Amino acid sequence: MKDIFLALRNIFRNKRRTAITFLAIISGSIAIIVFGGYVEYSYWGLREIVINTQLGHIQLYKEGYMENAAANPGKYLIEDPAAVEQAIADFPQVKYMRMISNRLSFSGLVSTGDKTLACRGIGFDPEREEEMSYFESIVDGVQLSSDMEDAGIIGVGLMKALGAKVGDYVTLLTTTLDGVINAADFQIVGVASTGTKEYDEVFIKLPSKFVQRIINTQSAEKIIVLLDNTEDVDEVVPLFQDVIEDKDLGLELQTWDKLADFYHKVVNLYDGIFDVMKIIIGIIVFFSIANTMSMSVFERVKEIGTLRAIGTTRWGITKLFLIEGVLIGIIGGILGIIFGIIAAQLINLSGGIEIMPPPGMTVSFITNILIVPEVLIYSFILTVLVSVLSSVYPAIKASRLKIVDAIHYV
């Protein structure tokens, strides 16, 4: 207790130097908290885009689909999607469900007559998937509605490549499930951007009925479920498994997490950048505190000599400086969190930061700073740890001073 008391007094004896040390810690903490909060916000944004435009939270397929459908897509379709949807909707324990819909995808060629390009088509139910288009922006024309039959939305990249415009008729060429070549015309009613460049260059969205007709089936490829919140997934998945088992639906399911390759790649990239940043900040704070502590030892040589002369052991001296390091870390860490939160709030209040498009995205967006407890705790632990580590050498150096030389040091 006495040691802590003495250490505190020593920390605040040279106020200007202590202020500079704390400034270094606070700057480091602000950088970690703001960048960490930005990264978390980006993860959240990207995740919600991917879920709400493409994947949904949970996808249901016919049993065996995940393993075999790549080779033989026609064999693993859900034959009566309406019945399955009904069964799930009827199951009393299934909760948090915001939307259920089915999709049928296909690959083919789209042609204006002058130009023919490869495309990936999705057949969906415009009425039910109104929710899913929230993150998709229509840059020209209108969104599909349930009364449109031979109409479709195409990606902005594909539109540009085709050189078509809204209102044009284009021909879709694909094969039926039996392998017969089939073609049909549809009218482009809208151009959409999802923000994902690769996706915008290939996708076409058409009413399910149109797609079922052109590939000659009544089945659906998958059933997509959107929940109220992404956090609910873990709770809902077992319920779905119960329904599948209970009603013997012969289905299997997959969550968005397993399907979102792109999301995970971005997360890994950003995590890597964040780690490098944390190390750099750690090193800066390390040297800043090590410098302070070394100066402090240097200034207090005579005192250290005196303390040793009146009976303080080497360990006693080491402990004194280590405690100073710990206290600098704790005080700095707390100040860092406070200032970090203030900085994050100021950025958010000023309307966020406009960020260049992240990898693979085409649109820049406004990002806010999420204040994440994990990041706050991390910045605190890092500060304390670095403070202690950077005090070790000065503390040992202090304890090894020769008493005789130290006492008479001027």
Next chain:
Amino acid sequence: MILIISEPGEETREFNLQPGTYSLGRSDENDLLIKDSNVSRKHARILFKPDGTLVIEDLKSTNGVIVNESRIKGKGNLNEGDVIKLGETTIEVTSPALDETVVGVGESTEAGTVVMQAPHMVFLENVVKVYQLGKVEVKALKSIDLEVEEGEFISVCGPSGSGKSTLLNLIGCIDIPSSGKLSIMGNDVTKFSDAEMSGLRNRSIGFIFQSFNLIPVLTAFENVEYPLVIQGIAKNIRVERSASIIKEVGLEEFSKHKPDELSGGQRQRVAIARALVTGPKMVLADEPTANLDTKTGIEILDLMQKMNDEHKTTFIFSTHDPKIEKYAKKIYNMVDGRLEI
């Protein structure tokens, strides 16, 4: 009381106990370092109770504390002739009797051929101290012999650079001789570990420095109290003892002042109080008056003399001021690394 410590694979050594608390164990931090691998890092504690009885306390050690072949539970009293066993190490409790061989004296003579005596407060024989100054060797002390007894008031005089400080540093256990025998209160301190030296300084030796050497962030009272904090003495006892010694040096009104708010004379009084608060056997003062005006210097020496009379504390001080040296009851002159009476 003297402890005779026999560790396996080590030379038998003696440890002279002064009033206070001593920790025993394998860790460097202990007052009494026992390297025996069967001894716990913090094995036991030996302390003098206020009534003078000696107590040993087991600090939850792995192998326990065995006194006279029975393991003690918690605390146990120690008497003369008891044999303590910690791991493979045996510690005999004896009292310093006249026929007890004293480190320094005993080893320098053929046992049995000379009359033995109680341990000297300070005993130096043929002590040499050589400093390495760059590539040059400087012989600060050239063969010093010195005996100091309890209660003496001694001055060591001589011009600066004559080796006074070096001698006081050796006596004060903050430096070790290059060669020769050095025994402080019967302890051969050249064989002590850092923690043992620190413990001896803390309990038995007080220091007064030329430039006061107070801790600037602590008040006068806290500076005086600090040596007791190191000993781990309970707060109420610390406060009581510190307050009483501060009163003795006449600084009650200034006890809450920081050193930079005190005059030179007042600072040196704080230093004297700090040196005396643990009730040491000996106080060493290296040029205690050099940074003070003559009047204040004389006041400080008067105070030291008073403490010497009242507490029977041995005082050794160094000075280069002929006006001051006459205060001593015994004057040594230091000339060029040699001591003359």
